[in-house]
Amino acid sequence: MSLNIIHSGQVITACLDGEIDHHTAAGIRNQIDQAVVENHPTMLVLDFKNVSFMDSSGIGLVMGRYKVISAEGGELAIVNTSPQIGKVMKLAGMDRLAKIGTEEILNETAK
Amino acid sequence: MKPQNKFTMRIPSKSANESFARVAVAAFVSQLDPTLEELSDIKTAVSEAVTNSIVHAYKNQIGTVYISTEIYEDRSVKIKIRDTGCGIDNVDKAMEPLFTTVGGERSGLGFSVMQSFMDYLRVSSKPKKGTTVIMKKKLSLKVATNG
Secondary structure (H helix, E strand, O other): OEEEEEEEOOEEEEEEEEEEOHHHHHHHHHHHHHHHHHHOOOEEEEEEEEEEEEOHHHHHHHHHHHHHHHHOOOEEEEEOOOHHHHHHHHHOOHHHOOEEEOOHHHHHHHO | OOOOEEEEEEEEOOOOHHHHHHHHHHHHHHHHOOOHHHHHHHHHHHHHHHHHHHHHHOOOOOOEEEEEEEEOOOOEEEEEEEEOOOOOOOHHHHOOOOOOOOOOOOOOOHHHHHHHHOOEEEEEEEOOOEEEEEEEEEOOOOOOOOO
């Protein structure tokens, strides 16, 4: 599991890469939080394009980041989920916390 | 009904083995030629059950997680994941969505995922003896292809 954080104006995008389970989730959590707390973005984007697997540990990861970005007054977006990851997100009701979709939703927000 | 094939393994409850466990079960089930979605469902459910044993059953220790997978002629798959850890006091409570006993970022959705991604889920547990999770899924019929 690796992570690449991209800063673009007031938006921070965390590009996740690999498989997200209980073993791997812990390692990336702090890096994302640090970027959010230091930069106060208006939006945190979690990009799942390169995530090949996720179980409910990923839901814990998303819910935790939602709390952090909300405390900073920002929004959370989830983009590029595979059908498997989308199914886990839907089961957990993540669409109630975050914008979910493709990268286009970010452009709409920027308008 | 007797299984047409069976696979058993036991692994130490190290979190690094979560990935190995789900991939090993998926590789075995692959001989039934499941769809990608069916295979993902099975991998996700196995990951949840094994993670429960690691995070809850053997909270502060390393124990053994026993996994068996049986496949049947009618294209059904039966997966049993067992530990001899701390057990669950109240299984019904543990299976409620969002219920979790540990802090951190556990979502409390493990059993919900197993229930929703598999056709059948049975959890039996005795405090201080351990927990056994049995899951079943019937795979869709293969579509005949030419050639």
